[in-house]
Amino acid sequence: MKILVIGSGARxxxxxxxxxxxxxxxxxxxxxxxxxxxxxxxIHPIDVTNSAAITLLAQQxxxxxxxxxxxxxxxxxxxxxxxAAGIACFGPLREAAKxxxxxxxxxxxxxxxxxPTSKSYTCSNVSEVEKAMAEFGAPFVIKDDGxxxxxxxxxxxxxxxxxxxxxxCFATPDAKVVVEEFLDGPEVSLFLLCDGKNVVALQPAQDxxxxxxxxxxxxxxxxxxxxxxxxxxxNLIDExxxxxxxxxxxxxxxxxxxxxxxxxxxxxxxxxGPKVIEFNTRFGDPETQxxxxxxxxxxxxxxxxxxxxxxxxxxxxxxxxxxxVTVVIASEKYPQTPIVGDVINGLERADALPxxxxxxxxxxxxxxxxxxxxxxxxxxxxxxxxxxTARARAYGAVGQISIRGAHFRTDIAQKAAN
Ligand code: AMP
Ligand code: GLY
Numbered sequence: 001m002k003i004l005v006i007g008s009g010a011r012x013x014x015x016x017x018x019x020x021x022x023x024x025x026x027x028x029x030x031x032x033x034x035x036x037x038x039x040x041x042x043i044h045p046i047d048v049t050n051s052a053a054i055t056l057l058a059q060q061x062x063x064x065x066x067x068x069x070x071x072x073x074x075x076x077x078x079x080x081x082x083x084a085a086g087i088a089c090f091g092p093l094r095e096a097a098k099x100x101x102x103x104x105x106x107x108x109x110x111x112x113x114x115x116p117t118s119k120s121y122t123c124s125n126v127s128e129v130e131k132a133m134a135e136f137g138a139p140f141v142i143k144d145d146g147x148x149x150x151x152x153x154x155x156x157x158x159x160x161x162x163x164x165x166x167x168x169c170f171a172t173p174d175a176k177v178v179v180e181e182f183l184d185g186p187e188v189s190l191f192l193l194c195d196g197k198n199v200v201a202l203q204p205a206q207d208x209x210x211x212x213x214x215x216x217x218x219x220x221x222x223x224x225x226x227x228x229x230x231x232x233x234x235n236l237i238d239e240x241x242x243x244x245x246x247x248x249x250x251x252x253x254x255x256x257x258x259x260x261x262x263x264x265x266x267x268x269x270x271x272x273g274p275k276v277i278e279f280n281t282r283f284g285d286p287e288t289q290x291x292x293x294x295x296x297x298x299x300x301x302x303x304x305x306x307x308x309x310x311x312x313x314x315x316x317x318x319x320x321x322x323x324x325v326t327v328v329i330a331s332e333k334y335p336q337t338p339i340v341g342d343v344i345n346g347l348e349r350a351d352a353l354p355x356x357x358x359x360x361x362x363x364x365x366x367x368x369x370x371x372x373x374x375x376x377x378x379x380x381x382x383x384x385x386x387x388x389t390a391r392a393r394a395y396g397a398v399g400q401i402s403i404r405g406a407h408f409r410t411d412i413a414q415k416a417a418n
Contacts, residue, residue, distance in 0.1 A: 001022075001024050001025055001026055001064045001065060001300050001304065002026050002027045002028075002029075002061065002062060002063040002064050002065075003019055003025060003027070003028050003029070003063055003064065003065045003066075003067060003300060004028075004029050004030070004031065004057065004058050004061055004063045004065070004066045004067070005019070005028060005029070005030045005031075005066075005067045005069060006030075006031055006046075006048055006054055006066065006067065006068045006069055006070070006073055006078065007030070007033075007048070007068070007069025007070045007073075008030075008032050008033055008034045008037075008048075008361075009034075009069065009070065009285050009361045009376070010285060010286060010289055010326075010328075010359035010360060010361040010376070010378070010379035011069055011070075011283050011284070011285035011286070011288040011289065011359075012030060012033070012034075012037065012069040013034070013036050013037050013359040013360050013361070013379075014288050014289045014292045014293075014357075014359050014379075014381075015067060015069060015283070015288065015292065015299070016028055016030055016037055016040060016041055017040065017292075017357070017359075018292045018295070018299040019067070019299050019300050019303075020040065020041070021298065021299070022298035022299055022300035022301060023298065024298065024300050024301055025300045027041075027061075028040075028041045029041055029042050029043070029044060029057075029061050029063070030042075030043050030044070031043065031044040031045070031046040031048075031054070031057055032044065032045050032046050032048065034360045034361065034362070034363045034364065034373070035360055035363040035364050035365045035370045035373075036358070036359065036360025036363055036370075037360065038365070044057055048070065048072055048073040048076075048078070049072060049073065049076045050076075051073065051076055051077050051078045051080065051081035051082075052081060054066070054073065054078050054081065054082060055078075055081045055082050055084075055085045055087070058082055058085070058087050059085060059087070063087065064087070064088060064304070065087070065088045065089070065090060065300070065303065065304050065307060066078075066082045066087055066088070066089045066090070066091075067089075067090040067091070067303055068082075068089065068090065068091030068261075068282070069282060069283065070282060071097070071100050071101065071147055071280065071281060071282050072147065073091075074091050074092060074094065074097040074100075074101075074261075074281055074282060075094065075097055075100075075101040075147060076094070077093070077094040078091065079091045079092055079093050079094070079097070079261070080093045080094050088304060088307040088308050089307055090260075090261055090303040090304075090306055090307040091260075091261040091281075091282065092259050092260055092261040092281050093257070093260075095257040096252055096257045096258065096259040096260070096261075096281065097281045099248075099252075099259065099263070099279045099280075099281050100147070100264075100278075100279055100280045100281040100282070101146065101147055101281075102145055102146065103143050103144075103145050103146075103178045103278065104122040104145050104176055104178055106278065106279045107120050107122070107178065107180075109248060109251060109252070110248070110276060112251055113247040113248050113250070113251040114247060115243065115244050115247060115248060115276055116243060116244070116272075116273060116274065116275045116276065117275050117276040117277075118141075118180045118181040118182070118183050118275060118277075119136070119180065119181045120132075120178050120179065120180035120181070121135075121178070121179050121180075122145070122176055122177075122178050123166070123176065123177045123178070123179055124176060124177075125170065126163060126166055126167060126170065129142065129162075129163065129166040129177055129179055130163065132179035133159060133162060133163075133179060136179065136180070136181050136182070138156075138157045138159070138182075139155055139156060139157050139182045140154075140155070140156055140157070140158075140159065140162035140179070140182075141153070141154075141155050141179065141180045141181070141182050142154045142155075142156075142162045142165045142166050142169075142177060142178075142179055143177065143178040143179075143180070144169040144175070144177065145169075145175065145176035145177060145178055146172075146175070146176075152169070153219060154219075155182065155219075166179075183268035183270055183275050183277060184268070184270060184271075185268040185269040185270040185271070186206070186231070186268070186269050187206060187207070187209075187266065187267065187268055187269075187277065188204050188205075188206060188229060188232060188236065188266075188267045188268075188269060188274070189204065189205050189206065189207050189225075189264060189265075189266055189267075189284050189287045190202070190204045190205075190236075190237065190240050190264075190265045190267060191262050191263075191264050191265075191283060191284065191287070191288075191291060192240075192241065192245040192262065192263040192264075192265060193261075193262060193302065193303075193306045193311060194245075194249050194259050194260050194261060194262070194263050194306065194311070195260050195305065195306045195307070195308070195309045195310065195311040195312075196249075196253060196258035196259065196260045196309055197249065197253060197258070197309070197312075198249075198311040198312045199241055199245040199246050199249055199263075199311075200302075200306075200311050200314065200317065201237045201240065201241050201245070202291050202295065202317070203227055203228055203237075203291055203294055203295075203319055204227065204228070204229050204232055204236060204237065205225050205226065205227040205229070205284070205287040205290050205291050206225060206226055206227075206229055206287075206413075206416070207222045207224075207225045207284060207286065207287050208222065208223045208224045208225065208409060208411075208412055209222060209223070210223070211223060211330075211334070211335060211407075211409075212409065213409050213410055213411045214411065218335055218336075219335070220330070220334065220335045220375075220376075221285060221335075221375070221376055222284065222285060222286045222287070222328065222376075223286075223327075223328045223330070223408070223409045223412070224286060224325070224326055224327045224328050224408075224409055224412030224413070225284075225286045225287045225289065225290045225325075225326050225412070226290055226323065226324065226325045226326070226387060226390070226391070226412065226413035226416060226417075227287070227290040227291055227293075227294060227323070227324055228294075228323060229416065230387070230416055231416060232269070233269065233274075236269075236274065239273070239274060240265055240267065240274060243274075244265055244274075244276060245263060245265065248263065248279075249263070259281075260306060260307065260309070261281060261282065261306065261307075262280075262281065262282055262283050263279060263280075263281065264279065264280035264281070264282060264283065264284050265279060266278040266279070266280065285361075285376075285379075286326045286328055286376075286379045289324075289326040289357075289359050289379050289381045290324035290325065290326050290381060291324075293320075293322075293324040293357070293381055293383050294319055294320045294322060294323075294324050294383070295317065295318075295319060295320075296317075296318040296319060296320055297315075297317045297318045301314070302314060302317070320383075321385075322383045322384060322385060322390070323383065323384055323385070323386050323387040323389070323390045324381060324382070324383045324390055325381070325382055325387060325390040325391045325393075325394040325412060325413045325417075326359070326379050326380060326381040326382075326394060326412070327379070327380050327394050327395065327398050327408055327409070327412050328361075328376050328377075328378070328379050328380075328408060328409075329376075329377050329378045329379075329380065329398065329401060329403065329406050329407075329408045330375055330376050330377060330406060330407055330408065331362065331372050331374070331375055331376075331377055331403070331405070331406060332404070332405025332406060332407070333405075334375035334376065334407075335375055338362070338372075338374065338375035339372075339405060340362065340371070340372045340373050340374065341366070341371055341372060341373075342371060342372045342403050342404045342405065342406075343369050343370075343371055343403070343404075344363065344369075344370045344371060344372060344377065344378070344401065344402075344403050345401065345402045345403070346400040346401040346402055347370060347378075347401060349400040349401075350380060350397040350398070350400040350401050351397075353382075353393065353396065353397050353400070354393075355382050355383050355384060355390075355393055356380070356381070356382045356393055356394070356396075356397040357381045357382075358378055358379075358380050358381070358397065358401075359378065359379040359380075359381055360377075360378060360379075361374060361376045361377055361378060361379060362374020362375060362376055362377045363377060363378070372403060372406075377403060377406065378401065380394055380397045380398045380401070381394065382394035382396075382397060386417075387413050387416055387417040388417040388418075390413070391412070391413045391414070391417045394412070395410070
């Protein structure tokens with residue numbers, strides 16, 4: 001099978017590596033990719049918002065499958081264009097990708113499918129926001145309706161900060177803001193592979209969204225992750241498939257907008273059971289780096305089955321009993337205004353360590369050296385027989401790498417490993 005992967009993050013680096021490990025894979029190409037991905041497969045510069053360019057590249061490469069990593073090309077209709085050209089595509093059509101691209105749409109679907117989630121209001125102006133805030137009380141949860149790279153959500157005890165965020169969102173014409181009840185409880189990311197009708201769950205992971213240790217500071221795209229979750233309820237996967245995944249997939253099918261690809265369910269494990277915080281319509285980053293590290297079933301056949309409506313023909317997925325931990329190294333001033341162009345030292349030493357894989361995100365090649373080119377730079381991933389070992393290996397590898405001004409959290413998987 002010839003495969004084209006769209007995206008340029010550590011998630012795509014992990015996907016590319018897993019696809020290469022599948023014996024049915026003949027070739028993998030990636031667009032636009034990054035400096036790390038370029039060490040493994042050909043990369044092609046591309047504007048991921050240009051669905052016609054993605055389709056043309058897929059045709060030129062004569063691929064059997066296109067795998068779309070990020071949400072932006074999905075929201076621009078990349079899967080629609082690739083599918084219309086007769087090429088199998090892993091990733092939802094634009095109408096179905098609205099489950100991520102519009103938080104108010106996701107809430108409507110959850111309501112219609114009777115999925116457990118927080119109460120919410122979709123607001124068009126500040127006075128509606130204030131009314132919703134008065135009903136729910138603190139902590140306030142204020143969300144930009146549209147895509148915002150993990151930075152559209154503010155959770156705060158301070159009414160002023162909440163209103164200020166709503167005002168910033170409303171600065172964009174036709175903006176909507178979703179105000180919702182605060183959900184209390186640890187968070188879980190669960191990826192459900194879907195083919196329009198069937199649902200196959202992957203193993204759960206936990207992400208660390210805030211920039212600083214002990215969840216201090218602003219939200220980011222994700223600063224680290226681990227899997228498995230020793231503390232999670234034993235029936236979590238079954239419950240999420242039965243009460244959330246299947247009802248949503250059935251509803252989307254009945255609505256005439258079947259969902260295929262990954263339905264990423266962001267959950268809070270509350271005292272009243274798991275409730276949905278958000279849907280994404282793609283693999284999570286950095287969760288994918290740990291989840292795929294543990295998946296033993298070859299990935300290409302799995303993604304092809306999802307893209308072609310054949311998940312029900314797939315044997316049950318096989319998982320390693322190993323644990324995996326990933327730590328994100330970010331540029332100076334991420335998530336505000338990341339400073340890029342700094343040389344990355346120690347990459348080879350870190351990558352050569354046993355049971356360690358350094359996944360590249362914002363990296364580029366400049367004058368023969370690998371330099372930083374984005375907010376999240378590397379996702380340093382390690383496996384081991386338990387979380388403690390995987391964690392020690394991941395931080396051992398992080399210690400080999402130096403980038404001027406860079407930062408990372410030192411508490412990824414700490415509580416779960418003890
Ligand atoms: P989202 O982009 O919707 O996942 O939100 C980003 C982060 O904000 C989540 O991972 C949570 O940590 C937090 N968050 C979002 N919605 C809620 C909520 N209703 N209650 C508590 N925390 C939330
Ligand atoms: N790590 C969360 C996300 O990918 O949105």
